[in-house]
Amino acid sequence: MLLYAITDRSQLAGPLIERLALLLAAGVDFLQIREKDLSGADLYRLVRSAAELPNPRGTRLLVNERVDVALAAGAHGVHLPAHAPPPARIRAIVPAGFTIGVSCHSPDEVERAAIEGADFAVFGPVFETASKRPSGPPQGPQALERAAAGRRIPVLALGGITLENFHLCRTSGIAGISLFQNAPSPAEVVRKLRAGPQDR
Numbered sequence: 001m002l003l004y005a006i007t008d009r010s011q012l013a014g015p016l017i018e019r020l021a022l023l024l025a026a027g028v029d030f031l032q033i034r035e036k037d038l039s040g041a042d043l044y045r046l047v048r049s050a051a052e053l054p055n056p057r058g059t060r061l062l063v064n065e066r067v068d069v070a071l072a073a074g075a076h077g078v079h080l081p082a083h084a085p086p087p088a089r090i091r092a093i094v095p096a097g098f099t100i101g102v103s104c105h106s107p108d109e110v111e112r113a114a115i116e117g118a119d120f121a122v123f124g125p126v127f128e129t130a131s132k133r134p135s136g137p138p139q140g141p142q143a144l145e146r147a148a149a150g151r152r153i154p155v156l157a158l159g160g161i162t163l164e165n166f167h168l169c170r171t172s173g174i175a176g177i178s179l180f181q182n183a184p185s186p187a188e189v190v191r192k193l194r195a196g197p198q199d200r
Contacts, residue, residue, distance in 0.1 A: 001172070001173050001174065001193060001194060002029045002030070002120070002154055002156055002172055002173030002174075003028045003029050003030070003173060003174055003175075003180075003190060003193055003194070004028065004029060004030040004031075004032065004101075004122065004156050004158075004173060004174065004175035004176070005023045005028045005030070005031050005032070005175075005176070005177075005179075005180035005181060005186070006031075006032045006034050006175060006176065006177045006180075006181070007019070007020070007031075007032065007033050007034050007035060007177070007181060008034060008035075008177050008181065009035060011177065011178060011181060011182055012181065012182075016035075016046070017046070017049055017050065017053075019181055019186075020033075020050045020053060021053050021054070022186050022187075023059070023180060023181070023186050024050075024053055024054065024055050024056070024057070024059050025054070025056065025057075025186075025187065026180075026186040026187040026189070026190045027056070027057035027059065027187070027190055028059055028180060028186075028190060029059065029060065029173070030059065030060045030061075030062055030099070030101070030175075031050075031059050031060070031061050031062065032062045032063070032064055032079045032101075033046060033047055033050060033061070033062070033063050033064065033075075034064040034079070034177075035064075036064060036065075040066070040068070040069060043063070043066060043069050044069050044072055044073050047061070047063055047069055047070070047073035047074075047075050048073040048074065050075075051073055051074040051075060060076040060077060060099050061075045061076050061077075062075060062076060062077045062078055062079045062099060062101060063075050063077075063078050063079070064078075064079050065078065065079065065080060065081060065084065066078070067090055067093070067094065070098075071094065076097075076098070076099050077098050077099025077100055077101070077119070078090070078098075078099075078100055078101075079100075079101040079102070079103070079122075080100065080101065080102045080103065080118075081102075081103050082102065082103050082104055082105060082109050084102070086116035086117070087100040087102065087113070087116045087117040087118045087119075088116050088117040091117055099119050100117070100118050100119050101118060101119060101120050101121070101122060102116075102118040102120075102121050102122070103121075103122050103124075103158075104121045104122065104123050104147070104155075105123070105124070105136060105139075106147070107143075107146055107147040109121075110123060110147045110148070110151055110155055111151070113153065114151055114152045114153045118153055119153060119154075120153050120154040120155070120156060120172070120173075121147075121151070121153060121154070121155050121156070122155075122156045122157075122158045122175045123139075123144055123147045123148065123155050123156065123157060123158065123171070124139070124144075124157065124158030124159035124175075125137075125138050125139065125158060125159025125160060126138060126139060126140065126141060126143075126144050126157045126158065126159045126160060126161065126169060127140075127159055127160025127161065127162075127165060128159075128160050129159045129160035138159060138160065141157075141168040141169055141170065144157050144169055144170070144171055145170050145171065148170070148171040148172065154171075154172035154173060155171050155172050155173075156171065156172060156173040156174060156175045157169035157171050157173070157174055157175065158175040158176060161174050161175070161176045161179050162179060163179075163189065163192055163193070166193060166197070167196070167197035174193055
């Protein structure tokens, strides 16, 4: 199961960089820095600081939307919203191995992301969550399963995922903000997700 942590420092009481260090130590597969309100310069400094942290499990560090910042700061990739330029266009200007994820809200968008060269898609919102209300109502685990069925790329579930409901998401992985970022122990969350519902 792929695990994808996403940041939102407005939900944190302490410094984001400390939480990033915990998430890297916990061993999530992907870590997206999603601080949309930061200037390019401030975002660069944050991503650069994150890239210099110990990364013992080889977590892929991604930047939300800003390909320029990801490249300049030494991140491993970028995460694109559904309306962004196609991944194939970005591949022309990034080095080999650069990871590109895409947000999707329908099976058609997931298929298009696969055709256009995304490495993975994030589908949601699956369950009710305040942070994803602008993306529309929750679509439910059945819609997630339809979106993921037969796809050539991994499809990760996003939106309202908890340790109590993640087992309903029959797909390649789990993405989330509060699930990972706000947990007292991100390492324990990672352990429980990887163990599966029988060990919650």
